[in-house]
Amino acid sequence: MSPISDKFLPRDDVVRICRDLQARGRRIGFTSGAFDLIHAGHADFLERARALCDVLVVGVNTDDSVRQYKGSGRPVVPEDRRAHLVAALESVDYVFLFEERRNARNLELLKPQLYIKAGDYTESGLTSSEVVERHGGEAVILPIEIATSTTDLIRRACGSLSPDAAEKTGPSEDGQSAGEFCFDVRPAKTAPAVFLDRDGTINVETEYLHEPERLELLPGAGEGMRRFMDMGYRIVVVTNQAGIALGYFAKEDFYKTNRAMFRALKPFGVVIDRIYFCPHGLNDGCSCRKPGTALVERAREELNLDLAHSVFIGDRTSDLETGRRTGMTTILVRTGAAGSDGEYGVEPDYVASDLSDAARWVLERERTGAPFPEPVRGKRALTQRLVAKSIRKGKR
Numbered sequence: 001m002s003p004i005s006d007k008f009l010p011r012d013d014v015v016r017i018c019r020d021l022q023a024r025g026r027r028i029g030f031t032s033g034a035f036d037l038i039h040a041g042h043a044d045f046l047e048r049a050r051a052l053c054d055v056l057v058v059g060v061n062t063d064d065s066v067r068q069y070k071g072s073g074r075p076v077v078p079e080d081r082r083a084h085l086v087a088a089l090e091s092v093d094y095v096f097l098f099e100e101r102r103n104a105r106n107l108e109l110l111k112p113q114l115y116i117k118a119g120d121y122t123e124s125g126l127t128s129s130e131v132v133e134r135h136g137g138e139a140v141i142l143p144i145e146i147a148t149s150t151t152d153l154i155r156r157a158c159g160s161l162s163p164d165a166a167e168k169t170g171p172s173e174d175g176q177s178a179g180e181f182c183f184d185v186r187p188a189k190t191a192p193a194v195f196l197d198r199d200g201t202i203n204v205e206t207e208y209l210h211e212p213e214r215l216e217l218l219p220g221a222g223e224g225m226r227r228f229m230d231m232g233y234r235i236v237v238v239t240n241q242a243g244i245a246l247g248y249f250a251k252e253d254f255y256k257t258n259r260a261m262f263r264a265l266k267p268f269g270v271v272i273d274r275i276y277f278c279p280h281g282l283n284d285g286c287s288c289r290k291p292g293t294a295l296v297e298r299a300r301e302e303l304n305l306d307l308a309h310s311v312f313i314g315d316r317t318s319d320l321e322t323g324r325r326t327g328m329t330t331i332l333v334r335t336g337a338a339g340s341d342g343e344y345g346v347e348p349d350y351v352a353s354d355l356s357d358a359a360r361w362v363l364e365r366e367r368t369g370a371p372f373p374e375p376v377r378g379k380r381a382l383t384q385r386l387v388a389k390s391i392r393k394g395k396r
C-alpha cells in the first residue's frame with residue numbers, strides 16, 4: 001500500500017496518472033462524496049466499488065461545496081482531513097479535492113470506465129451519466145449495504161436533536177436552499193440570525209450578476225458579517241434571483257457566484273450558514289420571492305432560529321418588508337439600491353452606511369440593553385414600533 005501522500009494529490013495530477021494507467025489497460029473507477037465522519041458504510045461501499053475496477057479514484061468535496069448543500073455546521077471535519085482519511089483506506093487508490101457541486105467536470109477530465117454512485121444517491125438528472133457515457137464509460141449504482149448516515153451519527157452523538165430533524169431530501173415546492181438534495185441537521189439550540197440580501201448588500205450589485213469573476217465584496221461587508229458571527233448570530237442569505245426564471249443564467253452560475261463569495265469572505269473568517277434563493281420570475285406568484293416570507297419561514301424551521309431577535313438587512317424595501325412581515329428588526333444599508341426602489345413603505349429600524357455599521361449598531365443596542373422591537377403584527381404594531389424607534393432616536 002502506498003503512503004497517503006502518494007494517494008492524496010491535486011486533481012490535475014490524478015488525471016495525468018489515470019491517463020497513463022488507462023493507456024496501459026487499467027480500468028479506472030470513479031466515485032465522490034463529502035465523506036464527513038467516515039463510517040463503516042463508507043468503507044464497505046468503497047471496498048465494493050474497488051472490486052469493480054483496477055484503480056479507484058475518489059473525489060472529495062471541498063468545505064465550501066459541502067456547506068453549499070449540507071448547510072449549517074457541515075462539514076464537521078475539514079477537507080484536508082476528510083481527504084486524508086479516505087486516502088488511508090486500502091480500497092482507495094487516489095483522492096483529490098474538488099469544489100464543483102456536480103461531477104460533470106470530474107468526469108470530463110478523468111474519463112473513467114466506471115462512474116460508481118451510492119445507492120441512496122439522489123442527484124437529480126442524468127447529466128453526469130451522460131458525460132461518462134459520451135467518453136465510453138458507464139455509470140453504475142451500488143446499493144448501500146451498511147446503512148449508516150453521517151446525519152444519523154451526528155444526531156445520536158448530540159442526542160438532544162428533535163425527532164423532526166428528519167432527513168430531508170428534494171427541493172421544496174417554493175424556493176430552494178442551496179441544499180436541494182442532501183440531509184439537513186437542525187441545530188438543537190435556538191439562535192438569532194442576521195438575514196442578508198446578497199446583491200447590493202454583501203457584494204456590489206451589477207445587473208443579473210452571475211459571473212463569479214465579477215463578484216466584488218462591498219466595503220465593510222466581511223467585517224460586518226464577522227462581527228455578527230462573533231455576537232452569536234447565524235448568517236443566512238436570502239436572495240431573489242429572477243435572472244434564473246428569465247433564462248439569463250443557470251442555477252449553476254448562481255452557485256458558482258456564491259462560491260466566489262465564500263472565497264472572498266474567507267479572509268474574514270466568515271461562514272454563511274445557508275443561502276436561500278427564489279429562482280422565480282416577478283409574476284410567477286410564488287411565495288418565496290421577497291417580500292414573500294416562505295424562505296425566512298423555512299430558514300427558521302431548518303436552522304432553529306429565533307426571529308424575534310433576528311435582523312433583516314438589505315438595500316431594497318422588499319428586504320425591509322420581508323423583515324417586517326416576519327417580526328424582525330430591519331436595517332437598510334445605503335449600498336446598492338439604498339432603498340431608492342420605494343416599492344414598499346417600510347421604515348427601517350436603522351439606516352446603516354454598510355454592513356459593518358449595521359453590526360456596530362446592533363452590538364451597541366445589545367450593550368445598552370435597548371429592547372428589541374415587539375414582533376410586528378399588522379399596521380398598528382408597525383406604528384407602535386415606529387413610535388418606539390423615534391423615542392430611541394431622541395435618546396441619542
Ligand SMILES: [Zn+2]
Nearest residue numbers: 278280286289
Ligand atoms: Zn420564488
